[in-house]
Amino acid sequence: MSDIPLILEPEQLASLLEHEEIRVIDLSSPQNYLAGHIPGALGLPFQALMAGTPPAPGKLPSIERLTQVMQAIGLTPDTRIVACDDEGGGWAGRLLWTLEVIGHTNYSYLNGGMTAWKNAGLPLTTEDATVTPSSITVSIADDAPMIDAEQIQQRLGQNDLQIWDARSPLEYSGERMVAMRGGHIPGAINCEWTQLMDPQRDLRIREDAKEFLAALGIDGSREIATHCQSHHRSAFTWLVGKSLGLPIKAYPGSWSEWGNLSDTPIES
Incomplete structure (x- = not known):
């Protein structure tokens, strides 16, 4: 395997x-x-x-x-x-x-x-699948690909972290507000998650994803932290970055946390 x-x-x-x-x-x-x-x-x-x-x-x-x-x-x-x-x-x-x-x-x-x-015309079934439960124990890995709000704030002025905002342009600009405060993390690059899907190829990851992102400035020269509103859309952008070999983490708190904190820096 x-x-x-x-x-x-x-x-x-x-x-x-x-x-x-x-x-x-x-x-x-x-x-x-x-x-x-x-x-x-x-x-x-x-x-x-x-x-x-x-x-x-x-x-x-x-x-x-x-x-x-x-x-x-x-x-x-x-x-x-x-x-x-x-x-x-x-x-x-x-x-x-x-x-x-x-x-x-x-x-x-x-x-x-x-x-x-x-x-692709491949087989489908309506039968329920069953599985024998395992006894695995779970813990957070030391190198888990995630970052929190405090870590992002500490690194904003260091020029070693790039923020990939996977939300819509209206959320990014603050015109659409779904938190106490609207806008985006300072310096964040907006690339909505759906831009990485190819509707002509059944929503597969677009074949030119690496070049497309590099043209926006997301080229892997710095570590990347991706987020959306609740780390759903940005889970896909994390996956795309991972598949391209980019140094990428995710911010699971996302805008629902950042935009509801009173002291986080925001641009609009």
Whole structure:
């Protein structure tokens, strides 16, 4: 399983489904999952991956909750998780980022998710998948790819950190406010998450992603911290950066935390 790529095409996954080490996790909406999913895929509600508590619902849940989730999907060190969803990669990326945070790097993303799978005419089933729970213990890895508000503030003046804001341009400018304060982190580059998806190729990651980002100034010359409102959209941008070999972390507090703090610097 070690030679399976991070970005997995539907046909590649189809040829791997019989391997017991492969575990497909589908983060599509419950109704879409029930209407037809990849044979053997387990449905996982995205809420399981988030703390869900205001003002920053996108932060990690407790270690106890994470342990329960990972045991429920049968995670072991040998399990190759393949994540997919029905919306272009945000929730799938959130699962893969969470796995990286707990030190499980044995994973792949189904490029284009269920849109690409269905449009390739590959098999679907409505049968419930079952899995034997594992007894894995979970902890936060020392090199977990995440950064917090205090760390960002400390590094803003050091010119060694680049902020990738994956929200919409209106959120970035502050015209659309979904927190106590609107705007963006000083110096942040705005590249909305959907700009990295190719609608002509079933929402796969755009083939020129590296060049596209470099043209915006996101070229990997500095460490990157990506965020959105609740680290859903930015879970996909983290995944894209990871797939391109960029030095990237995520800020799970995201704007729901930054914009609701009274002392964080903001530009608009």
